[in-house]
Amino acid sequence: MHIGRRFKELRKQRNVTLSEAVGNECSVAALSKFENELSEISSETFIHLVNRLHIDWREFQSDKKPAPFLPRYQQAVDQESPYQLLSLQYELVATHKGNPENNIAYCIVQLTLMRDYPATTTPNHLVKKQAVDYLIRVDHWNQEGFIMATLLVGLVPLSVVDLLIQHVLYQIESADTPQSKLDLANTFIADAALRESREGNIENAKKILLLSRQNTLPDLLVATHLKYVDCLIRQQAGDPHASGQLTQLRHFMNMINAGKIAKRWEKAAPGDPTF
Amino acid sequence: MGKENQPMIGFFYRRERLANDLSLSQATSQITTAATLSRFERGQTQIAASTFFKLMAVLPNTLESLQQSYFTLYDDTFQQKMAYAASLEDKTEQNHYLLTLLAHQQAKFSQTGLIYYQLNAFNLIVRFNIPGILTATEIAGPVLKYLKGIDHFGLYELDLLTTMVQVLPDESVTVLVQRSLLDMPRIYQDRLRDRYLWRIINNALDAVIEHQDFVIADRLMAFASRLHIPNDDIEAQVCQYFHQLQIDYHYGDHTTAQKRAAELFAGLELIGVPFYAHFFETRWHKLLVREGSEQ
Known part of the structure; x- marks a missing residue:
């Protein structure tokens, strides 16, 4: 469907007139012509109009776009299904014949299998190398970038984890970093701190945990994750209160039907010196 | 930043293309030329809205995540201001901030007639329980009509x-x-x-x-x-x-x-x-x- 005609439908459903819709973005005549397929408007103007009317970009999506990777990956992780991950991996290999390691989605699936289901896959060191290269090379990480960095924490030597920490801090260096991005970074930081403590570097682990920060209200899951790791590290350091708090947190997670997540947090950073 | 402090869409596209590790020619995929896309990304040319959505379809991300990512380039969306207000612990400071924000939304609604300013004002009143301005019935009517x-x-x-x-x-x-x-x-x-x-x-x-x-x-x-x-x-x-x-x-x-x-x-x-x-x-x-x- 022509996106102008679709915009007209959505505008009318919202009872917004042409002149209310345009504001200072373009003339009423220009929008009217666009809506009636008589002319085009620039992408810049169109996005401003769509945002002005709070319409989802998805409304203008071509039906030909294949199902995106992330929802399918998240479903496989949610269902703790190595079979779904393997099937996703198989599809990605078929799509990216020759060098699937250059594909971010393939790397994420492979790293997840290596970290969470090592018996189902052969360790692929090229994937780890490509993932690290990508994270160092790319200036702006999207959600997939943060997922990949977090998966790597349990799979690469500590020196590489330290390097990734610097890149995570670069991603969130702006004082205005949105909380959703801080939540992604804080998840990485929790796993990196736990990995450090598992390697016996308690003081480093505590320092890494202090790198987490909030701008507004943090996601409850991420806040709980940070506290959980804090307790694990303090328990390892011999803090007499930590064990009791950890028991209380485990009870809290079981109570709200999220006990499996707490178990996953503990397993997230086993460490693998092979790289 | 573009018009009225909105991020430039070309800059945004470049950022997402690189985050997906796609070259110019991989992203254009017969939709336009690599040279045009490069100029668009640098703000030196415009492309049609329909072409832009074809380019977006090449990216493997969901459009929801791309839209959210675009908003992170703003530093002053209404949602961000709401989140900031919620994070203020000093109640006097929070009240002052909320009333200023509310007055701004109401003024914009009077000027433009665009319903979103009115809905934003309602959102503030209800979310932060601001008393003495509108009753639940006065808010419910326009909201139900809109939905x-x-x-x-x-x-x-x-x-x-x-x-x-x-x-x-x-x-x-x-x-x-x-x-x-x-x-x-x-x-x-x-x-x-x-x-x-x-x-x-x-x-x-x-x-x-x-x-x-x-x-x-x-x-x-x-x-x-x-x-x-x-x-x-x-x-x-x-x-x-x-x-x-x-x-x-x-x-x-x-x-x-x-x-x-x-x-x-x-x-x-x-x-x-x-x-x-x-x-x-x-x-x-x-x-x-x-x-x-x-x-």
């Missing part, structure tokens, strides 16, 4: 509903919750959308329990019990657990519900974000007062 015309609720409408379920009549809330749940996306389920749906369900439960409408609360819980909560949405898990405790208490299971509520609050307090513990403890206290167990 009635829309075939498919987008993220904006879902966000609006998360707040407005607190002031809409209970029967309308049930209908709108059902409508939101049945309005399934065509191609894939998105996490952000799921999160809004769970907030709507839980805020609706919060409202009907406060109105002591336990028949509707039971009905909403019956819907909820048949839906999967994504593993990473523990806010929804906590809310569901908490609402069940409130319902159990209402039906007379005082001792167990009270004990479990105390354990829940202890867990939330331990996490160290005061907002969450305060939010649930306040609601529990109100329940006890309504049930006649406390003054």
Whole structure:
């Protein structure tokens, strides 16, 4: 469907007139012509109009776009299904014949299998190398970038984890970093701190945990994750209160039907010196 | 930054293309030339809106995540201002900030007639419980009229509903919750959308329990019990657990519900974000007062 005609439908459903819709973005005549397929408007103007009317970009999506990777990956992780991950991996290999390691989605699936289901896959060191290269090379990480960095924490030597920490801090260096991005970074930081403590570097682990920060209200899951790791590290350091708090947190997670997540947090950073 | 401090769409596209490790020629994929895309990304030329959406289809991300990512380039969206207001701990400072924001939205509505400014003002009044400006009925009318015309609720409408379920009549809330749940996306389920749906369900439960409408609360819980909560949405898990405790208490299971509520609050307090513990403890206290167990 022509996106102008679709915009007209959505505008009318919202009872917004042409002149209310345009504001200072373009003339009423220009929008009217666009809506009636008589002319085009620039992408810049169109996005401003769509945002002005709070319409989802998805409304203008071509039906030909294949199902995106992330929802399918998240479903496989949610269902703790190595079979779904393997099937996703198989599809990605078929799509990216020759060098699937250059594909971010393939790397994420492979790293997840290596970290969470090592018996189902052969360790692929090229994937780890490509993932690290990508994270160092790319200036702006999207959600997939943060997922990949977090998966790597349990799979690469500590020196590489330290390097990734610097890149995570670069991603969130702006004082205005949105909380959703801080939540992604804080998840990485929790796993990196736990990995450090598992390697016996308690003081480093505590320092890494202090790198987490909030701008507004943090996601409850991420806040709980940070506290959980804090307790694990303090328990390892011999803090007499930590064990009791950890028991209380485990009870809290079981109570709200999220006990499996707490178990996953503990397993997230086993460490693998092979790289 | 583009017009009125909006981020340049070409700059945004470049950022997302590189984040997906795609070269210019991989991204253009016969849609346009690599040279045109390069100029577009640098703000040296414009491309048609339809071409832009074809380029977006090349990126493997969901359009929801791309749209959210675009908004992170702004430094002053209304949503960001709301989140900032919520994070202010000094109540005097928060009130001053909210009233300024409210006055701005009302002035923009008077100037432009665009309904979103009015809806934003309603959102502020209800979310932050700003007294003495409009009644629930005065807010509910225009909100219901706005939502009635829309075939498919987008993220904006879902966000609006998360707040407005607190002031809409209970029967309308049930209908709108059902409508939101049945309005399934065509191609894939998105996490952000799921999160809004769970907030709507839980805020609706919060409202009907406060109105002591336990028949509707039971009905909403019956819907909820048949839906999967994504593993990473523990806010929804906590809310569901908490609402069940409130319902159990209402039906007379005082001792167990009270004990479990105390354990829940202890867990939330331990996490160290005061907002969450305060939010649930306040609601529990109100329940006890309504049930006649406390003054």
